[in-house]
Amino acid sequence: MVFWFFKKKDDHEIHKLKENLNHSFSNIKNDIQSVHNVLKHFKEKHERHDEKHNLHNERFNKIEDQISRIYEILAQNNRHSSERSIVHERSRAFKRSDQSFMNVQSLQNLKENLTPAQKRIIQLLNLAEIPLEYQDLAKELKINVITVRRHINDIKRVGFDIKEKMNVDTKRKVFFIENGLKKAIRSKK
Numbered sequence: 001m002v003f004w005f006f007k008k009k010d011d012h013e014i015h016k017l018k019e020n021l022n023h024s025f026s027n028i029k030n031d032i033q034s035v036h037n038v039l040k041h042f043k044e045k046h047e048r049h050d051e052k053h054n055l056h057n058e059r060f061n062k063i064e065d066q067i068s069r070i071y072e073i074l075a076q077n078n079r080h081s082s083e084r085s086i087v088h089e090r091s092r093a094f095k096r097s098d099q100s101f102m103n104v105q106s107l108q109n110l111k112e113n114l115t116p117a118q119k120r121i122i123q124l125l126n127l128a129e130i131p132l133e134y135q136d137l138a139k140e141l142k143i144n145v146i147t148v149r150r151h152i153n154d155i156k157r158v159g160f161d162i163k164e165k166m167n168v169d170t171k172r173k174v175f176f177i178e179n180g181l182k183k184a185i186r187s188k189k
Contacts, residue, residue: 113158114155114158114160115151115154117141117143117147117151118151118154118155120141121137121141121148121151121152121155122155122160122162122177124137124140124141125137125162125175125176125177126177126182126185126186128176130176131165131167131174131175131176132174132175132176133167133170133172133173133174133175134148134149134152134172134173134175135172137152137175152175161177161178161181162175162176162177163175163176163177163178164176
């Protein structure tokens with residue numbers, strides 16, 4: 001009988017041990033599942049970050065392209081500005097000269113009706129190789145754009161033939177003097 005009592009005790013311990021072992025394996029399985037879920041979450045997050053990174057990379061490339069285009073436009077404008085600075089230097093030389101601009105005009109009443117500022121605008125347009133905008137004239141003469149507009153309108157009202165067109169790129173008015181009139185002005189200096 002004693003054996004039977006000890007045997008029961010041993011069976012009970014073995015059964016407990018089996019339960020603990022099953023419980024431990026179940027815990028390990030749950031832990032592995034939890035780790036799997038965490039890794040799955042990180043993988044999904046990583047994929048979302050990759051997508052965002054690719055999107056930002058595309059945007060960055062577009063911005064770089066736009067900046068390159070802006071630099072090209074600025075370089076072209078600088079080339080035009082250097083041409084205008086030559087006009088500016090010639091205009092300065094004209095301001096310093098003792099010659100009156102109106103000597104080149106055949107109409108005496110035109111000479112009497114123009115102010116010195118209006119004469120400088122005509123001289124600047126005469127020296128310019130390209131048509132100039134209000135802003136260009138204002139910058140070269142160091143006066144306000146509104147003043148330039150008023151002077152150009154007054155010059156046209158007096159009868160001087162300043163031509164105007166629309167700049168295709170900027171959609172702004174540009175002003176110029178025709179080559180025939182330029183030659184006439186230059187030949188009578």
